Amino acid sequence: MSSLPADSVYRTTERTSPTRGRARASYDRELVHSILDEAYVCHLGFVRDGAPVVLPTLYGRIGETLYIHGSTGSRPLRMAGQADPGLEICLTVTHVDGLVLARSAFHHSINYRSVVIHGTAHQVTDEEEKRVALDALVDQVVPGRAHDSRRANPKELAATAVLRLALEEVSAKCRTGGPNDDPEDRSLPYWSGVIPLAHGHGAPLPADDLDPAVELPDYLSVL
Amino acid sequence: MSSLPADSVYRTTERTSPTRGRARASYDRELVHSILDEAYVCHLGFVRDGAPVVLPTLYGRIGETLYIHGSTGSRPLRMAGQADPGLEICLTVTHVDGLVLARSAFHHSINYRSVVIHGTAHQVTDEEEKRVALDALVDQVVPGRAHDSRRANPKELAATAVLRLALEEVSAKCRTGGPNDDPEDRSLPYWSGVIPLAHGHGAPLPADDLDPAVELPDYLSVL
Numbered sequence: 001m002s003s004l005p006a007d008s009v010y011r012t013t014e015r016t017s018p019t020r021g022r023a024r025a026s027y028d029r030e031l032v033h034s035i036l037d038e039a040y041v042c043h044l045g046f047v048r049d050g051a052p053v054v055l056p057t058l059y060g061r062i063g064e065t066l067y068i069h070g071s072t073g074s075r076p077l078r079m080a081g082q083a084d085p086g087l088e089i090c091l092t093v094t095h096v097d098g099l100v101l102a103r104s105a106f107h108h109s110i111n112y113r114s115v116v117i118h119g120t121a122h123q124v125t126d127e128e129e130k131r132v133a134l135d136a137l138v139d140q141v142v143p144g145r146a147h148d149s150r151r152a153n154p155k156e157l158a159a160t161a162v163l164r165l166a167l168e169e170v171s172a173k174c175r176t177g178g179p180n181d182d183p184e185d186r187s188l189p190y191w192s193g194v195i196p197l198a199h200g201h202g203a204p205l206p207a208d209d210l211d212p213a214v215e216l217p218d219y220l221s222v223l
Numbered sequence: 224m225s226s227l228p229a230d231s232v233y234r235t236t237e238r239t240s241p242t243r244g245r246a247r248a249s250y251d252r253e254l255v256h257s258i259l260d261e262a263y264v265c266h267l268g269f270v271r272d273g274a275p276v277v278l279p280t281l282y283g284r285i286g287e288t289l290y291i292h293g294s295t296g297s298r299p300l301r302m303a304g305q306a307d308p309g310l311e312i313c314l315t316v317t318h319v320d321g322l323v324l325a326r327s328a329f330h331h332s333i334n335y336r337s338v339v340i341h342g343t344a345h346q347v348t349d350e351e352e353k354r355v356a357l358d359a360l361v362d363q364v365v366p367g368r369a370h371d372s373r374r375a376n377p378k379e380l381a382a383t384a385v386l387r388l389a390l391e392e393v394s395a396k397c398r399t400g401g402p403n404d405d406p407e408d409r410s411l412p413y414w415s416g417v418i419p420l421a422h423g424h425g426a427p428l429p430a431d432d433l434d435p436a437v438e439l440p441d442y443l444s445v446l
Contacts, residue, residue: 015271020294040319040333040420043266045277048238054268054277056317056337073243094279096263101443105361105372106379110263114279138328142418149328149413156329178430190372191437193429195365195446197263202419207401214414220324223418 015118016171026172035115035172036061036093040141044068045090046076059091060136064167066091066117067124067133069160077123077161086120091165099195102179103188111194113174121163133162144219238341239394249395258338258395259284259316263364267291268313269299282314283359287390289314289340290347290356292383300346300384309343314388322418325402326411334417336397344386356385367442 010016010027018025026032041056055076059068068091070077080087098111124130134157135146152160179192201223204216232250233239241248249255264279278299282291291314293300303310321334347353357380358369375383402415424446427439 015274015276019298020296040322041317041335043268043277043279043315043317045266045268045275045313047270047273047275050270051238051311051341052268052270052275052277052313053238053339053341054266054275054313054315055339056266056315056335058333071243075242088274090268090275090277092266092277092279094264094266099263099364101365101368101372103373104375104379105357105369106375106383108361108364108368108372110281110364112264112279116276116278118274118276134328138331141322141331141333142324145324145331146328149324149331150326150408150411152327152329156327160329178428181430185373186432187434188373189434189437191427191429191440191443192433193427195427195443196425198421198423198425200421200423202421204414204416204418205401206414206416207404209409210415211410211412214412217414220414220418 010168010170013169016116016169018173021173024173024175026174027170028172032115032167032170032172033061035095035113036066039093039095042091042093044076045092046079046087048075048079058137058140060133060140062132062136066165066167067136067162068121068165069134069137069162072159072161077163080121080123080163086122087163089119089121089165091117096197098197100179101192101195102181103185103190103192104181107179107181109175111175111177113172115170115172117165117167118169119165121165124162124164127157130157130162133164134160142219148217233391233393236392239339239392241396244396247396247398249397250393251395255338255390255393255395256284258318258336259289261318262316265314265316267299268315269302269310271298271302281360281363283356283363285355285359289388289390290359290385291344291388292357292360292385295382295384300386303344303386304346304384309345310386312342312344312388314340319420321420323402324415324418325404326408326413326415327404330402330404332398334398334400336395338393338395340388340390341392342388344388347385347387350380353380353385356387357383365442371440
């Protein structure tokens, strides 16, 4: 990594340094961004009454900042508002790319790409930042959609809490390739290899009450 | 729910009762099992030095017990071994089924099915339970695979830690259907509806060193 410019990788910390599987870890910003940008939901972890809570939620990225949102009544959003220096969270995004079938049960695995972010989330109070963050959240679902929908009105903005998380303590982890059986197992009579997982979009289903005059926009027809 | 037999639903607790979106919550065992059985990875949350950690990991289910595994050197597994009464975890599984595009940015959403399990994970020390749990982990990846691979030998068993989590404090949450725009937004000129997400398997890729005489087993050809 020493050959890369300092700003192309995230600085490692004790908790982003894996205790095992080091060869799979990466701190490359471009890789991290690509993993984040391809997913629809993250898994948001926080601590409540001393116990862990993990909830799936939408998010959006602008540069080195992630935004998550929710009703101002939802638990993590209320907790971030109450907590003075913010809410400590761990935000994880995972893609499952393939099933890895080895001859040995022990070497079964999956091919995956994941990003784990540690940090403190803060409530966004600036109204313009909140609007831009909500656009990013909509564009994470379908790029280009935010400006082809009715943006939030003041009542909706007031009902929505947005949290900001800086991409600082970040690591990616990826597994690719075929099974890693031990040499003595390679002649065993079990099929081995990878079952790739395919992810795609089905045909768009218009809302029941959609005006038939409204055509499918280009950003959806190319999905 | 009062009309259902008591054992067909999970007992609700304060932390499995949603503060919002109550209509989307379910405690139905069959629904929970189906969501769990369809996924390849869960997101495992635990608390380390007071901060949340969320990691993707494989799991397997046997009845009302989930098993997760890892190297005896991995952090959560080591922590569960050290902690006297086990390790408090939150284990979450999510399927993203569709992108919900409303006319208003505010009502954009995703269709999803998720399960959140709270509980205390304990190390499995009984060797036979460990073997059966590892079979369940392999069969979660591909049903029927565990008995068509070389099972763990004593050295591998010793290197693998398995945690047990009882399905007791469990809830599911699902969103289905089209966008829920406010009546006054329904005539806005934005396409609205659902983009279904398709998940499937690609053609199996044999390992580079697979003996060509080994045929693709039936449980893979039907994927």
